[in-house]
Amino acid sequence: MGAFLLWLALGFVTQLWLCFRVARSSVPLAIATFLLGPLGALYTVFKHHGDEDTSVTTPFIANLVCCAFLFVVGWQQLMALVEGMPAEPGLVAAAEASEKEAGFTPTSLTAGHPERAVATAPAPESAPPADPIDVLAADLRGVGVQSTVLRLPATTRLPDGVVSGAQLAMSSVPGAGAWINAASAASAPAGHTELSVLFLRCDATTTCRGVARAYMAQDPANRPRVLQNGTMLLLISNPNAADMGSMHNVVASAFRHLPAQ
Numbered sequence: 001m002g003a004f005l006l007w008l009a010l011g012f013v014t015q016l017w018l019c020f021r022v023a024r025s026s027v028p029l030a031i032a033t034f035l036l037g038p039l040g041a042l043y044t045v046f047k048h049h050g051d052e053d054t055s056v057t058t059p060f061i062a063n064l065v066c067c068a069f070l071f072v073v074g075w076q077q078l079m080a081l082v083e084g085m086p087a088e089p090g091l092v093a094a095a096e097a098s099e100k101e102a103g104f105t106p107t108s109l110t111a112g113h114p115e116r117a118v119a120t121a122p123a124p125e126s127a128p129p130a131d132p133i134d135v136l137a138a139d140l141r142g143v144g145v146q147s148t149v150l151r152l153p154a155t156t157r158l159p160d161g162v163v164s165g166a167q168l169a170m171s172s173v174p175g176a177g178a179w180i181n182a183a184s185a186a187s188a189p190a191g192h193t194e195l196s197v198l199f200l201r202c203d204a205t206t207t208c209r210g211v212a213r214a215y216m217a218q219d220p221a222n223r224p225r226v227l228q229n230g231t232m233l234l235l236i237s238n239p240n241a242a243d244m245g246s247m248h249n250v251v252a253s254a255f256r257h258l259p260a261q
């Protein structure tokens with residue numbers, strides 16, 4: 001407010017100065033200048049520009065600058081008043097109703113100042129992703145394969161880029177799935193088959209590809225069956241592959257249907 005009053009006083013003083021200078025050439029234009037400000041002196045500015053006795057250029061510029069600053073400061077004061085005005089009662093009631101529906105409640109008042117409203121219900125936390133090893137074991141259990149999981153300790157030496165692993169001993173449950181009846185009886189009595197599987201987690205998909213190639217480069221007679229799903233690798237033991245084909249296919253199908261990690 002102090003700046004507004006200052007420019008108002010300067011504008012009034014420079015306007016009087018401009019009126020007195022305009023009155024030297026025309027009293028009616030001086031009266032118009034008093035009423036209209038610098039606009040009333042435009043004719044005199046251009047007509048008497050350069051005349052030593054009747055020129056009004058200097059007071060005109062001074063008054064114009066003061067009026068411009070007065071307008072700017074006044075506009076800022078007006079915007080500050082508008083922003084500080086209280087909201088209409090209807091809008092306040094609607095805002096309070098929206099806060100209640102969203103689960104907000106007002107807190108107590110301290111020293112006459114309302115505190116900020118806080119949410120009463122915490123935001124729901126996202127559930128941690130399921131362990132793919134547990135998902136694989138559960139899926140196989142549904143088709144008649146029991147799995148015993150042995151997670152490798154952190155001290156186990158693993159290929160470069162492999163961050164964790166687990167060994168799974170799998171065995172079929174006779175009569176639990178139609179595929180078991182198709183398994184060769186020569187591999188185990190009563191259609192019972194067993195399989196050893198190594199589950200590995202890599203730090204990246206490209207790393208898994210490199211590890212898979214390293215295993216596939218081994219002697220075909222001894223190398224495991226290698227499957228990749230994103231950053232997961234499954235190494236299925238390969239004894240009597242001709243007789244264990246059904247078991248291999250069931251395990252491979254369950255692994256491929258795991259969500260890619």
